Amino acid sequence: MLNLIIKQQFRIAVQDILIKTNRLKIRELKISDLSDFHLYRSNPEVTKYQGFDVMTMSETEDFINCNSLKQFGKPGEWVQYGIENMETGQLIGDCAIKLALHDSRIAEIGITISHLEQKKGYAKETLLGILKFLFTKMDIHRVVEIVDTENTASISLLKSIGFRLEGHFIENIFFKGKWGSEFQFAMLRRHWEECKTISYR
Numbered sequence: 001m002l003n004l005i006i007k008q009q010f011r012i013a014v015q016d017i018l019i020k021t022n023r024l025k026i027r028e029l030k031i032s033d034l035s036d037f038h039l040y041r042s043n044p045e046v047t048k049y050q051g052f053d054v055m056t057m058s059e060t061e062d063f064i065n066c067n068s069l070k071q072f073g074k075p076g077e078w079v080q081y082g083i084e085n086m087e088t089g090q091l092i093g094d095c096a097i098k099l100a101l102h103d104s105r106i107a108e109i110g111i112t113i114s115h116l117e118q119k120k121g122y123a124k125e126t127l128l129g130i131l132k133f134l135f136t137k138m139d140i141h142r143v144v145e146i147v148d149t150e151n152t153a154s155i156s157l158l159k160s161i162g163f164r165l166e167g168h169f170i171e172n173i174f175f176k177g178k179w180g181s182e183f184q185f186a187m188l189r190r191h192w193e194e195c196k197t198i199s200y201r
């Protein structure tokens with residue numbers, strides 16, 4: 001009963017989510033993003049540690065169309081958002097948020113930055129924007145990210161923001177032809193609030 005009430009708390013159309021940071025806009029993925037999105041989603045280096053594989057142009061188009069029908073706040077469903085460079089208007093990556101099926105006060109996140117735009121601080125800026133949105137606007141209690149243990153870029157990113165390493169799962173996932181191991185990182189709202197004095201916020 002409690003879960004049912006939580007699950008019915010809110011639903012926001014993907015088009016109605018807009019998060020702005022200094023340089024970036026996190027907003028709906030649009031069909032006009034197709035070629036920028038496909039450029040990095042078709043790169044095997046970018047998808048190497050991710051749960052999805054490289055996409056053809058038509059798969060990319062179907063993905064964007066299907067995503068535009070989704071709603072933020074539906075437990076158990078990943079919803080993807082574009083990351084736009086506000087100065088150029090160009091899509092430089094995307095991020096995803098999923099609220100847990102058993103309790104929608106817990107969110108899981110993921111992020112991808114185009115191979116042409118990495119190491120410019122964009123992922124960090126995006127995640128800080130998402131954390132602020134989830135903790136202050138959406139009343140989320142806990143944010144989780146699960147990463148491949150070989151994904152050093154992602155591990156550095158999470159550590160640099162202050163995510164806590166909670167778990168190390170050994171060969172827990174059969175992934176792209178072999179068994180892979182994963183780390184679970186998490187951040188609680190109270191931990192995020194305690195660290196508010198840190199300059200990057």
Ligand SMILES: CC(C)(COP(=O)(O)OP(=O)(O)OC[C@H]1O[C@@H](n2cnc3c(N)ncnc32)[C@H](O)[C@@H]1OP(=O)(O)O)[C@@H](O)C(=O)NCCC(=O)NCCS
Binds near residue numbers: 045
């Ligand atoms: C992980 C990823 C999102 C990082 O994006 P990015 O925009 O390059 O990261 P940033 O520039 O914001 O860097 C954030 C921190 O991570 C560190 N970092 C980034 N790439 C790194 C790398 N390849 N090796 C080591 N550290 C790295 C940066 O030094 C920075 O730390 P600092 O603030 O302490 O200096 C990007 O590499 C990516 O999209 N990878 C492919 C997709 C993927 O695997 N996503 C994660 C799975 S959900």
